[in-house]
Amino acid sequence: MSRIWAWRAKFYDVCEGSQLRRGPHKAALFQEMSGRVLFEAVGTGVDIQHFPPGRDITAIDISDEMLRRARPRAERYRGRLELVRMDAQHLSFPDECFDTVVTACTMCSVPDPHRALREIHRVLRPGGQLLMFEHVRSRNRVLGLALDLMTIWTRWSGTEMNRDTLRNVQAAGFCITRVESVYLDIILSIRAEKMEKLRRPASARGKHGDVVRI
Amino acid sequence: MERLASHTVERNRAGRTARLFLLGDACFLVVVGVLSTLTMQLAHEWQWGFLLAFTGGMALAMIVQTLLALLVAPLLGSIESMVPSMLVAMVSPMSVCALHAIGCEPGTWVAGALGAAFGVGTLSFVMIYARASRRWTAIAFPGG
Ligand SMILES: C[S@@+](CC[C@H](N)C(=O)[O-])C[C@H]1O[C@@H](n2cnc3c(N)ncnc32)[C@H](O)[C@@H]1O
Numbered sequence: 551m552s553r554i555w556a557w558r559a560k561f562y563d564v565c566e567g568s569q570l571r572r573g574p575h576k577a578a579l580f581q582e583m584s585g586r587v588l589f590e591a592v593g594t595g596v597d598i599q600h601f602p603p604g605r606d607i608t609a610i611d612i613s614d615e616m617l618r619r620a621r622p623r624a625e626r627y628r629g630r631l632e633l634v635r636m637d638a639q640h641l642s643f644p645d646e647c648f649d650t651v652v653t654a655c656t657m658c659s660v661p662d663p664h665r666a667l668r669e670i671h672r673v674l675r676p677g678g679q680l681l682m683f684e685h686v687r688s689r690n691r692v693l694g695l696a697l698d699l700m701t702i703w704t705r706w707s708g709t710e711m712n713r714d715t716l717r718n719v720q721a722a723g724f725c726i727t728r729v730e731s732v733y734l735d736i737i738l739s740i741r742a743e744k745m746e747k748l749r750r751p752a753s754a755r756g757k758h759g760d761v762v763r764i
Numbered sequence: 765m766e767r768l769a770s771h772t773v774e775r776n777r778a779g780r781t782a783r784l785f786l787l788g789d790a791c792f793l794v795v796v797g798v799l800s801t802l803t804m805q806l807a808h809e810w811q812w813g814f815l816l817a818f819t820g821g822m823a824l825a826m827i828v829q830t831l832l833a834l835l836v837a838p839l840l841g842s843i844e845s846m847v848p849s850m851l852v853a854m855v856s857p858m859s860v861c862a863l864h865a866i867g868c869e870p871g872t873w874v875a876g877a878l879g880a881a882f883g884v885g886t887l888s889f890v891m892i893y894a895r896a897s898r899r900w901t902a903i904a905f906p907g908g
Contacts, residue, residue, distance in 0.1 A: 564838065565834065565838060565842050566842060570838075571840060689900075690893060692851065693847065693851075696850050700850065711843075729905040733841070733843065733844050735900060735901070736843060737843060738901070
């Protein structure tokens with residue numbers, strides 16, 4: 551898979567580099583980054599221009615070629631930004647070590663989004679926020695069908711156009727606190743939270759001790 | 765007071781940008797509609813027989829649409845150009861086929877006008893659905 555992304559890295563900025571339309575929406579979402587931040591799938595670094603200054607960010611991607619192209623952009627960032635090659639489905643960070651996790655067109659690209667979301671849930675501290683800029687399958691039948699058809703060929707280049715990311719986020723145990731439509735119900739700006747564990751008094755505690763606030 | 769003024773400036777700028785993108789979308793969808801429909805019309809004029817004209821015309825129309833969408837993607841966005849133009853390039857050429865099937869052969873101008881009309885129609889659908897999507901996110905996720 552990383553070979554496909556190495557190949558796509560060569561053309562990526564031609565189609566996606568300008569960020570004319572999505573840039574302001576991404577900037578507004580990324581403004582909420584706080585504490586220690588993990589950015590997943592940084593690609594060629596087109597998102598870095600929208601990062602608020604002065605943050606502490608670790609940005610990962612599976613493709614060396616993408617990261618090589620992201621480096622000059624990362625060097626211009628006014629804050630701490632470290633680029634690391636890593637698979638979003640197998641993060642090598644300890645549990646609960648990030649305050650914010652950010653994804654941008656990541657869940658359409660990882661082979662197993664459920665696994666990637668479980669990993670995010672693991673590395674995020676309780677109460678930490680998940681910020682996502684993702685495209686998903688439309689709820690409209692005609693648009694949904696168009697996205698299904700497109701996926702037949704975009705799949706070969708590593709992109710699934712018809713994932714149900716909102717449902718996947720909830721299934722991974724996050725609480726979605728805000729969704730904004732960027733383009734129809736296809737490109738969404740999402741904010742979710744990892745629910746905090748509550749310790750109930752011993753008398754009220756169940757078999758497993760901890761309970762989760764919903 | 766100053767914050768309110770800067771908020772208003774920001775909103776005006778966002779409104780202007782949205783209108784520019786709308787104009788871009790409109791021009792693009794009309795061009796896709798016209799060119800993909802003319803492609804299908806051409807396929808029928810080549811007298812390949814209905815079935816071949818239909819399948820060959822559809823394939824060519826999709827190629828035209830994909831190339832146009834890739835061309836404008838840096839300006840209008842990849843998904844924002846690919847998804848609605850795919851609808852136009854699927855439906856509009858089929859209308860030419862439907863006319864041929866009932867023995868009513870449209871000329872180049874009629875085919876072009878049909879394509880433009882489908883482009884405008886798709887734009888209207890996108891505008892209405894954009895509003896519905898914003899309403900849906902606001903109701904389903906009221907934190908936004
Ligand atoms: C569509 S690009 C998104 C790039 C950028 N965030 C943007 O919005 O333009 C998807 C990125 O995901 C990366 N990717 C794919 N699978 C991955 C995985 N399993 N782990 C980490 N990154 C992955 C690819 O290398 C590519 O850079």
